[in-house]
Amino acid sequence: MLTRDFVGGVASIAIGAVYLFFAYQLRTSALDDSMGPGGLPRVYGWLLIGLGAILTIQAIVSRRMAVAGATTDEKGEWDGQGRKLLFAAGLLAIGVGYIFLVETLGYLISVAVLLLVTALYLGAGNKGRVLSVAVLGAIFLWVMFVIVLGVRMPSGLLASLSL
Amino acid sequence: MHKLYFVSAAAAAVLAGGLAVAQAQEYPVDTVTLVTHSSPGGGSDVFLRELSRYLSPYLGANVIVENISGGSGAKAMAQLAQAPADGSIFYATTPTFIYTSLLSEPEYKYTDLEPLVNFFIDPEVIYTSAKSEFKTLEDVIQYARDGRGQWGAANPASLERQALEQLKAASGVNAAVVTHEGGGDMMINVLNGTLQIGVGEVQEIQSQIEAGELRLLATFSDQRLDAFPDLPTVKESGYDVVVRKFRGLAGPKGLPDDVVAAWEAATQKVLADPKYKEAYEGANLRAEFMPHVDYVTFIETFGTETADFLKKTGVIE
Amino acid sequence: METLTHTAAFLFDWHVILAALIGVTWGIMGGALPGISPSITMALLLPFTYTLDPTSAIVLLASTYIGAEYGGSVPAILIRTPGTNAAAATVIDGYEMNRQGKAGLALGISLYSGVIGSLFGLAMLMTLSGPLAKVALAFTPMAYFALGILGLSVIATLSGENLVKGLIAAILGLIIATIGSDPVTGGTRFTFGSAELLGGIEPVMIMVGLFAMSELLVQASKREQDERVTSRPRIQFPDWPLAKRLIPAQIIGNGIGTFEGVMPGAGGTIASFMSYNEARRWSRHPEEFGKGSPEGIAAPETANNTVAETALVPLLSFGIPGSNSTAILLGGFLIHGIVPGPMLFQKSGEVVYGLYAGLFTAAIGQLLIGMAMLPVCIWLVNRPRPYLNAFIFALILSGIYSIHNEAFDLGIMIAAGMLGFFMRMLRFPFLPTVLGLVLGYLVESNFRRSLVLSGDDWMIFVDDRISLGLLILAFLFIGGSIAKRIYDLVRHRPTSTFSESAES
Numbered sequence: 001m002l003t004r005d006f007v008g009g010v011a012s013i014a015i016g017a018v019y020l021f022f023a024y025q026l027r028t029s030a031l032d033d034s035m036g037p038g039g040l041p042r043v044y045g046w047l048l049i050g051l052g053a054i055l056t057i058q059a060i061v062s063r064r065m066a067v068a069g070a071t072t073d074e075k076g077e078w079d080g081q082g083r084k085l086l087f088a089a090g091l092l093a094i095g096v097g098y099i100f101l102v103e104t105l106g107y108l109i110s111v112a113v114l115l116l117v118t119a120l121y122l123g124a125g126n127k128g129r130v131l132s133v134a135v136l137g138a139i140f141l142w143v144m145f146v147i148v149l150g151v152r153m154p155s156g157l158l159a160s161l162s163l
Numbered sequence: 164m165h166k167l168y169f170v171s172a173a174a175a176a177v178l179a180g181g182l183a184v185a186q187a188q189e190y191p192v193d194t195v196t197l198v199t200h201s202s203p204g205g206g207s208d209v210f211l212r213e214l215s216r217y218l219s220p221y222l223g224a225n226v227i228v229e230n231i232s233g234g235s236g237a238k239a240m241a242q243l244a245q246a247p248a249d250g251s252i253f254y255a256t257t258p259t260f261i262y263t264s265l266l267s268e269p270e271y272k273y274t275d276l277e278p279l280v281n282f283f284i285d286p287e288v289i290y291t292s293a294k295s296e297f298k299t300l301e302d303v304i305q306y307a308r309d310g311r312g313q314w315g316a317a318n319p320a321s322l323e324r325q326a327l328e329q330l331k332a333a334s335g336v337n338a339a340v341v342t343h344e345g346g347g348d349m350m351i352n353v354l355n356g357t358l359q360i361g362v363g364e365v366q367e368i369q370s371q372i373e374a375g376e377l378r379l380l381a382t383f384s385d386q387r388l389d390a391f392p393d394l395p396t397v398k399e400s401g402y403d404v405v406v407r408k409f410r411g412l413a414g415p416k417g418l419p420d421d422v423v424a425a426w427e428a429a430t431q432k433v434l435a436d437p438k439y440k441e442a443y444e445g446a447n448l449r450a451e452f453m454p455h456v457d458y459v460t461f462i463e464t465f466g467t468e469t470a471d472f473l474k475k476t477g478v479i480e
Numbered sequence: 481m482e483t484l485t486h487t488a489a490f491l492f493d494w495h496v497i498l499a500a501l502i503g504v505t506w507g508i509m510g511g512a513l514p515g516i517s518p519s520i521t522m523a524l525l526l527p528f529t530y531t532l533d534p535t536s537a538i539v540l541l542a543s544t545y546i547g548a549e550y551g552g553s554v555p556a557i558l559i560r561t562p563g564t565n566a567a568a569a570t571v572i573d574g575y576e577m578n579r580q581g582k583a584g585l586a587l588g589i590s591l592y593s594g595v596i597g598s599l600f601g602l603a604m605l606m607t608l609s610g611p612l613a614k615v616a617l618a619f620t621p622m623a624y625f626a627l628g629i630l631g632l633s634v635i636a637t638l639s640g641e642n643l644v645k646g647l648i649a650a651i652l653g654l655i656i657a658t659i660g661s662d663p664v665t666g667g668t669r670f671t672f673g674s675a676e677l678l679g680g681i682e683p684v685m686i687m688v689g690l691f692a693m694s695e696l697l698v699q700a701s702k703r704e705q706d707e708r709v710t711s712r713p714r715i716q717f718p719d720w721p722l723a724k725r726l727i728p729a730q731i732i733g734n735g736i737g738t739f740e741g742v743m744p745g746a747g748g749t750i751a752s753f754m755s756y757n758e759a760r761r762w763s764r765h766p767e768e769f770g771k772g773s774p775e776g777i778a779a780p781e782t783a784n785n786t787v788a789e790t791a792l793v794p795l796l797s798f799g800i801p802g803s804n805s806t807a808i809l810l811g812g813f814l815i816h817g818i819v820p821g822p823m824l825f826q827k828s829g830e831v832v833y834g835l836y837a838g839l840f841t842a843a844i845g846q847l848l849i850g851m852a853m854l855p856v857c858i859w860l861v862n863r864p865r866p867y868l869n870a871f872i873f874a875l876i877l878s879g880i881y882s883i884h885n886e887a888f889d890l891g892i893m894i895a896a897g898m899l900g901f902f903m904r905m906l907r908f909p910f911l912p913t914v915l916g917l918v919l920g921y922l923v924e925s926n927f928r929r930s931l932v933l934s935g936d937d938w939m940i941f942v943d944d945r946i947s948l949g950l951l952i953l954a955f956l957f958i959g960g961s962i963a964k965r966i967y968d969l970v971r972h973r974p975t976s977t978f979s980e981s982a983e984s
Contacts, residue, residue, distance in 0.1 A: 005642075008906040012648050019655055022670060029477035029665055031324070033932045037662040037669050040924050044658070048651045055644045081905065084701035088901055091700040091873075092894065095693075098877055099890045111874050118870035122700060133867050141878055149516065149524055151882040209814055212530070230523075231885075235678055238884075266661075267668055267678045313933050320666020339932045341621075342664055344925065347744055347800030354798075357620045357933065370799050370821020445817060478667050 005059035012052030020045030094118055106156025107146065112138035190224040190425050192251040197412070198229050198243060199255040200236035207255045210410055210448075214282070217439040221429040236260045237269035244271040248415040250422030253279060256413045258322045261466050265473055266320055277418050278462040280430050281411035281453035283443070285364045287326065287383040289397070292354050293376050300381040300400045303359050304334045312338030315349040315361040323362040325472050326383055326406045333402040353377070364408070365390070365447040390447060409465070410448070411458060423455045483606050483833070490837030495533065499540040500841035505849050507547020508554070512857075514561045514688050515879025518548035518788075519804035526811060534816035535831050539838030541812045542792070545805050546842045547849075549748060549788040550594040553781050554854070557586045558861045559872050561692035565683050566748030566784035568914050569756040571691055573769065573776030580772050583711035583858050589718060589774050590781040591850040593730055597782040598843035600734045601741065601789025605796075606836055612742045612790065613797035619743055621929040622941050626950035627743065628923035631750045631915065633954040634757045636961040638911040643965065646912045649903065653916020654923075656681055663925035664932065676888040683749070683917050685889055688876050689896025690903075690910045696869055697901040713859040715851055722774060729759040729775035730782045737786025744794045744802030748787040749918045752780030753911075789839065796820050796832065 023041035094117055102110040116134035124130045145151045197215060201207040208230060215226040231239040236259055243254045254260070254276065264272035291297045297306070306312055316324040319342040327340045341358060343349040346367040353361040354376065362383070371377040381397045382388055383406035397404050412426075433439055434450045443450065453461060473479045490496050503525075510521025522544045529537035552564030557574035570590060577586035604612065619627075632650070639646020659670045660680030671677040718726065733755040740751035759779035760769040769776050792809075794800045799821035801807035813820050818828045825832060861868060880893045903910050934940035941947050 004906045005645075008645065008648070008908060011902075011906070015652070015655075026669060027477070027480075027667060029667060031320070031328070031476045031478055031665045033664050033928050034936050035928050035931065037665055037667055039928075041655070041658050041669070044651050044654050048648065048655070051644055051648045051651065055642075055648065058642075058644065088697040088701040091697055092898065095873070095877065095890070095894045095897075099887050099894075102881075103887060107878075111878065114874050114877065115870045118873050119866045122866035122869050124864070124866035124870075130867075133870075137871055137874065141874055144513070145878050145882060149510070149513075149882070151878075152885050153878070153881065154887075209811060212527075212815070216530075237678065238676075238886075262666075263678070266666065267671070268673065311935055318666065319662065319664055324666070339935065341929055341932050342666070343929070344663070345801075347794075347798070347802075350798065350800060351617060351744065352620065355617050355620060367799075370819045370823050374822030376822055442817070446814070478665060 003059050003063055005055055005062070009052045009054070009056030009059055012055065013049050014052075016045050016048030016052060019048065090121060091118070094121060102156070103154045104156050107153035108138055108142045109156070111141055190222055190250070191419070191422060192224060192249060194225045194227060194251065195222065196227055196229050196252045197255060198231050198239050198252060200231060200239040200259070201255075207257055207410070210283070211255050213439075213442055213446075214433070217436055217442075218429065218433050221432045221436075222425060223429075235263040235267070237263055237267060237271070240264070240269065240273065240276060241271040243413070243415055244275040246415045248277075248417040248419070250414070250418065250425070253412040253414045256409065256411050256462070258408055258465070258469075260413075261462075261469055262320055262322075264466075265470055265479055273413075273462065273466060275416065276413040277416045278455070278458040279412040279414050279418065279423065280426055280455055281409050281451060281458045281461065282430060282434065283410040283448040284384070284451040285366070285408040285410065286388050286447070286449055287323065287362055287406045287408055288365055288368075288388075288394070289360050289362055289380045289383070290353065290368060290372075290377045291360050291380055292356060293378045295356065295359065295378075297359060297378075297380065300395070300397065300402075303380065304336055306359060307334075307336040307338040312336060313358045314338045314340050315352055315358040316340055316342050317346040317349050317361075317363055318342060318344070320473070320478060322406060322408055325469065326362060326404060328472070328476070329404045330397065330402055333404055350377075369447060384449070388449070390444075407465075409451075409461070411453065413462075427454050483836070486829070486833040487606070487836040487840075490535070490834045491840065493535075493834070493837070495536045496539050496834055496838045497841050499532070499536040500543045500838040501845045501849075503540040503543025503838075504547035504842040504845045507544035507549075508551035508846070508849060508853065509547075510544070511548030511551025511567075512554040512563050513879050514555055514563050514692065514876050515684060515881070515883055516563075517684060517804070517883070518545050518552075518564055519808050520882065521548045522805055522808040522812075526808060526815075529812055530815060534813075534818055534828070535834035535838075537812055537816060538809070538831055538835050539842075541809050542835060542839055543842035543845070545809065546598055546785065546788050546839065547846060548805075549784050550591070550598075550781070550846055550850070552784075553590040553594070553777075554587065554857055557590060557777070558583060558857060559692065559868075560695045561872070561876060562684070562687050564748075564784075565687065565918065566752050566780075566787070568687050568691070568749060568911075569752040569780035570777055572756070572911070573771075573773045576770070576772035577774070577777070578711065578861075581711050582772070583861070584714050584716040584854075585718065585774070586777055587850075587854045587858070588716045589726065589777045591715070591847065591854070592717060593726070593733065593778040593781040594785040594850075595843050595847050596730055597733060597737060597785030598789055598839070598846065600782075601737060601786035602836065602839050602843065604738050604786075605789050605792055605839075609793050609797060612738070612793045615739075616742045616744065616794050616798075618946060620944055620947070621926040621933065622944035622947035623950065624743070625923060625926035625930055626941065626944075626947040626954070627750075628919045628926065630950050630954040630957070631754060631919045632923065633957040634753055635912045635915055636958045637757055637760070638753075638909065638915070640907075640909040642907075643962070645908050649908050649910055650912035650916040652899075653686075653913035653918075654920040656686060656913075656917050657920025658924070663921065664928050674888075676884070676886055680921070681892060682883055682889075683914070685880055685883070685893045686896045686917055687914055688880060689893040689898075690900035690913065692872065692876050693893060693897025694900030694904055696873055697897055698904060699865070699869060701901075710862045711858055713855045713862065715854045715858075718774065725764075726775060726778040728762055729755075729779040732758045732762065733779045733782025734786050737783035738790050740783070741787035741790030741802075742793045744800050747791075747803050748784040751783040751787045753915055753918075755779040755783035792835075796824055797822065799824075 023038050023045050026038035098114045112134050115137045119130050146153050197211045199207040211228045218226045246252045260273050297303050314327050346363045349361045352358045379394050385405045510516045522541050552567030553570045555561040555563045556567040556570040560575040562568040574586050635650045736755045737751045759775050760766050791806050794802050795806045801810045
C-alpha cells in the first residue's frame with residue numbers, strides 16, 4: 001500500500017525531474033558568471049530528486065518494518081481522501097471561475113457571486129441570510145478596495161455606470 | 164523652514180496655472196494621463212508627478228499620473244499600444260522599456276509605441292569611495308590592468324551594465340562587473356571598498372558627494388556636466404563610450420500632428436519655466452529636449468544598439 | 481540629549497500628532513488586508529503628501545509603515561493569513577491560540593509586543609544610528625550570503641519530525657524563488673514567456689496560498705460543521721506572570737530586529753522567523769511552540785516592529801532604502817526636495833526630529849487604535865463558518881489582485897493553495913517552503929556576486945570575517961539540531977521537534 005511518505009517521495013522526484021529538465025535548457029550568455037543562471041537551479045533539482053529518493057526508501061523500509069509488526073494503522077490512511085479531494089476541488093473550481101469572471105463581470109458583481117456561491121457551497125443554510133451577506137459583503141469589499149484604497153479593480157459590466 | 168515656502172510657492176503656481184488654462188490654446192482632449200511602470204515614489208513616478216505640476220498650463224489640459232506596474236513595463240506598454248492615439252495617454256519612457264521589450268519578448272514592445280518627445284538625459288557618472296587611492300578613471304583602469312578590477316553596476320541587464328562592458332572592451336581590461344539590486348546596494352559596496360567603482364545617476368549619490376564620502380571620476384555623458392565642470396567625460400579620458408539615459412514620453416502609434424505640435428511647444432516652455440528649472444536642476448536632471456522626429460530616430464537607434472549588445476553577449480537570440 | 485530636546489518640541493505639534501495617528505490607523509488597516517503590503521499601503525498615501533509640509537508628510541508615511549507591520553499580525557492570528565510577509569511566523573502560534581479560543585489574548589500579546597518593538601527600535605534609531613550605520617556598511621555580498629545561510633539554518637528546527645520532508649519543502653521554496661529575472665545576467669528563468677513572471681513571484685502570494693487558501697480547501701474538504709471554540713470579542717493583555725515569561729522572547733525580538741532592520745535587503749520576514757526560532761531555543765517551554773505558545777507571537781511581532789524602525793537607519797544615514805517600504809519613504813523625502821544621506825541632519829535636521837516625535841506618537845497610537853479596532857475583528861471571525869470562509873476567500877482574492885492588478889496572480893495564489901493542500905495531506909511542513917522562498921534570492925544573488933568578485937575563489941567566504949562568523953554560527957545551529965535528533969532517536973524519545981498543526 002502506498003503510504004503518504006511514499007507518495008511524497010515519488011512526487012518530489014517527479015517535480016525535481018521536471019524542474020531539472022527546464023533548468024538544463026536555460027540559455028547561457030557572455031554576461032554569465034561561472035555558475036550561470038542554471039547553476040543553482042541544477043543543484044536544487046538534483047537535491048530534490050535525491051531527497052525524494054531518500055524519502056521513498058524511508059517509506060518502503062518503515063513499511064517493511066511495520067508489516068513485520070503487523071500494524072493495521074495505515075489501512076485507514078487514505079480512507080475518505082477521495083471524497084475530501086472532491087470537496088476541495090469544488091472550492092478550487094469556484095476560485096478559478098472567479099478569475100475568469102472578474103474581468104468581464106466586473107469586481108462588484110463577481111465578488112457578490114463569489115460570496116454567494118462559496119457560502120452556499122460550504123453549507124450555509126438560510127437562503128435569505130446568504131443573499132444579504134453576499135450583497136453587503138460585496139459592497140463592503142468594494143468600498144474598502146476601490147473607494148478607500150483606490151485599487152483599480154476590473155469594472156466590467158458596470159463600467160458604463162463608472163463603478 | 165524654507166522648504167515650506169517651496170511647497171506653498173508650488174501650490175501658488177498650480178493655482179496660477181489653473182487660471183492660465185482658460186487662456187491657453189485648445190488641446191484636443193481635456194485630460195492627459197501620463198503612465199509609468201514605476202511604483203509610486205520610484206524614479207519615473209517622481210519625474211512625472213513633478214512634471215504634471217507644471218505642465219498643465221503650457222499644454223492646456225489637465226495632467227494626471229497613473230502607475231501601471233507589472234512586468235517591468237510590459238503591462239503599461241500593452242495598455243498604451245491599444246489605447247486611442249488621440250493624445251489622451253502617454254507613457255514615460257526610460258531605457259527600461261527597451262530592455263524589457265528585448266529581454267522578455269512581451270506581446271507589445273517598444274516598437275509598438277510612437278516616441279513623442281524627450282525631456283531629460285540623466286547623467287551617469289563613475290564614482291569611487293573618497294577613501295580610495297583612485298583619483299582618475301585612468302587609475303582605476305590601470306588597477307584593473309595590473310590585477311583584477313571589480314566594478315559595480317546597479318542592475319543586471321541594465322544600461323549601466325552595458326556601459327561598463329563597453330568600457331571594458333574599449334580599455335581592454337578584464338574587470339569583474341558585479342551587478343546589484345539597485346543603486347543603494349552598490350553604493351554600500353563602493354563605500355566599504357569591495358568595489359573600486361560604481362556607475363549611477365548623480366541624483367542617487369548627491370548626498371554622499373556633498374558629505375565628501377564619494378568622489379566622482381568621470382561622466383558617461385557626451386559633454387561635461389554644468390554642475391561638475393571639472394569632471395572629465397569618459398570620452399575625453401580616451402574611451403569612446405557615451406551613455407544617454409533618456410526620460411521622455413511615448414504614445415500609441417499614429418499620433419495626430421496637432422498633438423505632436425502642442426507637445427513640442429509645451430515641452431520647450433515647461434523646461435524653461437524658472438520654477439520647474441530650479442526643481443529639476445536641484446534633482447540633477449539635464450534638460451535635453453528632442454522634437455518628435457529626432458526622438459523617434461533616437462529611440463530606434465538606441466533599441467538597435469541595445470539589441471546588438473544583448474545579442475553579441477548572448478543574452479538574447 | 482540634544483536629540484531628545486529637539487524631538488520633544490515636536491511632540492506637541494498637532495500636525496505631527498495628526499499625521500502620526502492617521503498614518504498608523506491607515507497602516508494597520510492596509511497591513512491587515514492580505515496582499516496589501518506595507519509598501520502598497522504607503523504608496524497609496526504618497527500622492528496626498530505633495531500638499532503637506534515635509535515633516536508631516538514623512539511622519540505620515542513612516543507611521544503607516546509602523547502600523548502596517550503591526551496590522552499584518554491581525555489576520556495571521558484570526559484567519560491564518562499573514563497580512564504582510566513579516567507576519568508569516570506569527571501565524572504558527574497565533575492561529576493556534578485562536579483555535580483554542582484565546583484570540584483576544586493572542587491579539588493583546590501581538591499588540592503590546594509590537595508597541596515594545598516600535599519603542600525599542602525608535603530608541604535604537606535615535607541613539608545608535610551612527611554605530612548601526614557602520615554595521616550596515618561593513619556588510620559585503622559575502623556577509624549577506626552568510627546571513628541568508630544563517631536564516632536557512634532555521635529550517636533544521638522548523639522541519640517537524642522528518643528532516644527529509646522539511647528539506648524537500650525548503651527546496652520547493654528555493655525553486656519558486658528562482659522564477660523571474662536572473663540576479664546576475666538579467667536573463668529570464670522559468671518564466672515561459674510570461675511577462676507577469678518577469679519580476680518573480682511575490683512571496684505574499686505564495687504565503688497567502690499556502691496558509692489561507694489551503695486552510696479554506698481543508699475546511700471545504702471536511703464539509704461537516706466542526707466544533708469550534710469561539711473567542712470573546714475582547715482584547716486581553718497578559719497578566720504579570722505571563723508578561724514576565726514573554727520578556728526573554730521580546731528581548732530576542734528586539735535584538736534580532738535591530739540587527740536585521742539595519743541590513744538593507746534583509747528585512748522583517750527573516751527577523752521574525754529567526755526570532756521565533758531563537759525564542760523557542762531559549763524558552764523554558766519549547767514544547768508549547770507550534771501549539772499556541774504566547775512567546776511564539778511575542779518574539780516575531782516584537783522583531784518585525786523593531787525592524788520597521790531600524791530600517792530607517794540606512795535610509796537616513798546613506799539614503800539607501802533597504803526594502804520596498806523604505807523606498808517609498810525615500811520617494812516621500814525626494815518629493816519634498818530632501819535628500820536623505822550623510823547631509824540630512826545638517827540640512828534638514830528639523831524633519832528628522834519631527835520624524836522621531838511622529839514615530840513615538842505612532843507607537844502610542846498603535847496601542848490605542850489597536851484596542852479600539854480589534855474587538856470588532858474578533859466579532860467578525862466569530863460569524864458562522866460558511867459565511868466567514870466565503871468572506872475570507874473573497875478577501876484574499878481581492879487583496880492578491882491589488883498587488884499588480886493582475887488576474888494572473890490569483891492563479892498563482894490558488895496554485896500555491898493547492899500545493900499547500902497536498903503538502904498538508906502528505907504531512908509536509910510548509911514553514912521551510914516560506915523560508916526558502918524568502919531567502920532564495922538573497923542567498924543566490926549574493927553567492928554568485930561574491931564569486932564574481934573573487935574570480936571564483938571560494939575562500940572569499942572564509943576571508944570575509946563577518947561571513948566566516950555567521951557561517952560558523954549557522955553550522956553550529958544545524959549541527960546542534962541534527963545532533964539532538966540523533967540523540968532522541970537513539971534514546972527512543974519522541975522528538976520534541978515541532979511542526980505546525982498537521983491536517984488530515
